Amino acid sequence: MEWFELKNVDQVDSPALIIYKERIIENINLLKTMIDDVKRLRPHVKTNKITEVVALMIAAGIEKFKCATIAEAEMCALAKAPDVLLAYQPVGPKVIRLLELVQKYPDTMFSCLVDNMDAATKISDAFAAIGKKLKVYVDLNVGMNRTGIKPGKAALVLYQQLQQLPGINTIGLHAYDGHIHDTDMATRTERCNEAYEPVHQMVVDTVISGLPAPIVVAGGSPTFPIHAQRHTIECSPGTFVFWDFGYARNLPEQHFKYAALVLSRVISVIDQQLICLDLGHKSVAAESPQPRVQYLNIPDATIVSQSEEHLVLKVNDSSQYPVGTVCYGVPLHVCPTVALYEKAYVAEQQEVVATWKVIARDRQIII
Structure with missing residues (x-):
């Protein structure tokens, strides 16, 4: 057979959807060999959406996760994930839902993205009202042109201004380069490095301004092998856990x-x-x-x-x-x-x- x-x-x-548990475990173990420190892994759970799959990653020593929805964040908490980044800027009712999530699952540290002062202020007001602070990352637009603020002077000013809000604790930068998925690895590497350079410069400028060095969460599956070589940042592949023939065809260096x-x-x-x-x-x-x-x-x-x-x-x-x-x-x-x-x-x-x-x-x- x-x-x-x-x-x-x-x-x-x-x-029907069939998932092969032994192969999931093999993929998790392979991912760990592709980076110098498992603590730098922050897999995106949007691919699997299954509590038991998150639990397999936790059993393998992965403690940080990224997600796109409140439900995915709650799924991670149900799996007892220690650290969950909602890679989305919550607006409207999502702010209150995120607050309720933080209250219901105190053993999980939640965080989210922001890219403007108005949204960040609303989040801060909600959390400050109950005496809490939420960790946030500034979402940087490095070419995806979907969300985020372009890295540079305006982004640095936003990062500095966020420090004054009582209900949030701004700790890092998020840079998703999903527009970069060239099959040729040399081309993909060149484009990835070019997109990341202003992020690196913003880290330098943040430190020069007197603030602690921000945590950087960068990339997805196509650029994971490239960002894995930057030993001070966290990486967020997601599809690796199940894989598909789109990535198998376009990312031949990943096995x-x-x-x-x-x-x-x-x-x-x-x-x-x-x-x-x-x-x-x-x-x-x-x-x-x-x-x-x-x-x-x-x-x-x-x-x-x-x-x-x-x-x-x-x-x-x-x-x-x-x-x-x-x-x-x-x-x-x-x-x-x-x-x-x-x-x-x-x-x-x-x-x-x-x-x-x-x-x-x-x-x-x-x-």
């Missing part, structure tokens, strides 16, 4: 293993070359052009069309794939794919042994 084939697959309805697959079945044989599977838009991330899934056991497949509940494939000989054939696919983009499932089937030694709730796919757990 191939590594991905399940001995008790008849117990799994399709479409993580596929640890999350979508399982589907042939539900109709259309003609000698066309077959239909039960894997529609609702079962694999649909934001990218096709192919959105790559089948490990149908190597000759070409995607013809996809709708909400159906996926039509062209194969060399449809007689090789009769109705009921189980198909194991690697998502192009695993992060939003995971969020489409309420639960994941957990495989060990090629058998499904448990189900884990994808608890942070929801916007709210308790808080």
